[in-house]
Structure formats: structure tokens, C-alpha cells
Amino acid sequence: MAQFAVIGLGSFGATVATKLAMLNHDVIGIDSNKKYVETFSDQLTHAVIADATDEHVLKELNIQNCEAVVVAIGEDIEASILCVLHLKNMGIKKIWAKAKSQAHHMILTHLGVNKIIHPEEDMGNRVAQSLSYPMVSRYMGLEDNHFIVKIEIKKSQQGERFHQLMSHVPEIKTILHKRGKEVSYNIDPNLIMQEGDILVVEGEIEPLRKLSARWFK
The missing domain is CATH 3.40.50.720 (NAD(P)-binding Rossmann-like Domain)
Structure with missing residues (x-):
């Protein structure tokens, strides 16, 4: 304290x-x-x-x-x-x-x-990010245009395997997967996504935009 x-x-x-x-x-x-x-x-x-x-x-x-x-x-x-x-x-x-x-x-x-x-200004940035990237529920900016973002799996991604979701953005590093109270840091590539799952990922803004475009096209 x-x-x-x-x-x-x-x-x-x-x-x-x-x-x-x-x-x-x-x-x-x-x-x-x-x-x-x-x-x-x-x-x-x-x-x-x-x-x-x-x-x-x-x-x-x-x-x-x-x-x-x-x-x-x-x-x-x-x-x-x-x-x-x-x-x-x-x-x-x-x-x-x-x-x-x-x-x-x-x-x-x-x-x-x-x-x-x-x-x-900070609140404006957060609102703009939330509107631009509906998959992102929270984010934290790092130096050099890097961000850590919290992503919630929507119904449209349910049933896809983890590697299918992330294979087209190899630049993005997945930090953890959370389902309910269970948290995994070593994620099985064949893990089948469920609605409500949480992914915490890190990467530059362009790959994150690419990820967003794929999920919400």
C-alpha cells in the first residue's frame, strides 16, 4: 500500500x-x-x-x-x-x-x-479504436507503433481452429487464451474457438488492421 x-x-x-x-x-x-x-x-x-x-x-x-x-x-x-x-x-x-x-x-x-x-485525447483515441476494430475490447499502446489488445471471439469465428484464425498474420504474437477461468499460454494450434473466448495478442497496427478486416469483412 x-x-x-x-x-x-x-x-x-x-x-x-x-x-x-x-x-x-x-x-x-x-x-x-x-x-x-x-x-x-x-x-x-x-x-x-x-x-x-x-x-x-x-x-x-x-x-x-x-x-x-x-x-x-x-x-x-x-x-x-x-x-x-x-x-x-x-x-x-x-x-x-x-x-x-x-x-x-x-x-x-x-x-x-x-x-x-x-x-x-486518450478517451477519443479509445473510442476511435473501438469503433474501427469491433473485435478489440481493450488495448494498450506500446512504443514503436506496437499494441497489446484483448480480443473477444464472436459467434462468426466460433468453430474455427486457432491456427486458421491467426495463420494469415504471422507477425502477431498471441500472449494467452482464456476460456472461462482457464488461462493458457501455450496454445494448441488445433484449439477450436468458442464464442466468448478471449485472446490477448501483441503486434503492430497494420497486421492488427489486417486481422480486423478478415474477421469483420
Whole structure:
């Protein structure tokens, strides 16, 4: 169990804070808006009404002892930048921050923020991927245009053998097959697919598109 601080309890910050709390971490939620703080006070370890642009206030909250701090301040770019500057001055090494624009992103980069997040852009990408590739229920982007994707076998693929499904895309690596609670990492090429089976595969975007085109032509 680790301790985290989330500064800004709008929709994005509140989601991060409550999910961390659900994972049994200690979470300090900070916002200048009393309504937001009161809304999530029962779900977080500590919920504090505070001005995150005041370095003295941040020091009094002892967030320098946190594993990481997430700056989820939304519309006020100046407040976000001031907050990050104070955190850097306090010696906090792991800072994740939400960026509202490319200019905001560039400034946060120069300030040495470890991870910069664009929630709306990331969600847009996920929606577009889901619409383009109905077979993909979840995906994770890696470097160099590689993705790990979770594929659910549909009724139209039921009865096909595993090697028949994947033989035309040898570039794609299958990581695991899941049926119910049973997970297999060494998959029999003659395994007959059933509706609801899960495949987790890894590959570049073009072979994944090829796979999608074959399954949903």
C-alpha cells in the first residue's frame, strides 16, 4: 500500500483518486472547491479544501511523503503550472500532470513532469479504436507503433481452429487464451474457438488492421 496525492477533484482527478483508494492505497484529495471535497471525503483517506498554488499550504499537507502526486487541475493552466513548480521545489520526484493543450504540455515537459496526460485525447483515441476494430475490447499502446489488445471471439469465428484464425498474420504474437477461468499460454494450434473466448495478442497496427478486416469483412 502506497500513499498518493491528487490535486484537483474534477471528473478526471476524482476518478484517479477514488480508483487508487479502491486499490487500498492512502489517497489525499485536494481541491479549492468545497463541494468537490465534500463529495469524495468518504471515499478518500483525506480530502482537503486547499489552494494548491500556495507552496506553504502544500508543505503543511506533507505531500512530500507521497509516492507520487497527480496534478489534475483542469481549466486553470496557470494554477497547474504554479502547483507543479511548488512540487518540484519541494523535491517531489514523481509528478503526473493533466495537460489542457499542447502549449500546456510543452511547459510541463520543460518543468520535468514525469508523465503528462491528455484525458480527452486518450478517451477519443479509445473510442476511435473501438469503433474501427469491433473485435478489440481493450488495448494498450506500446512504443514503436506496437499494441497489446484483448480480443473477444464472436459467434462468426466460433468453430474455427486457432491456427486458421491467426495463420494469415504471422507477425502477431498471441500472449494467452482464456476460456472461462482457464488461462493458457501455450496454445494448441488445433484449439477450436468458442464464442466468448478471449485472446490477448501483441503486434503492430497494420497486421492488427489486417486481422480486423478478415474477421469483420
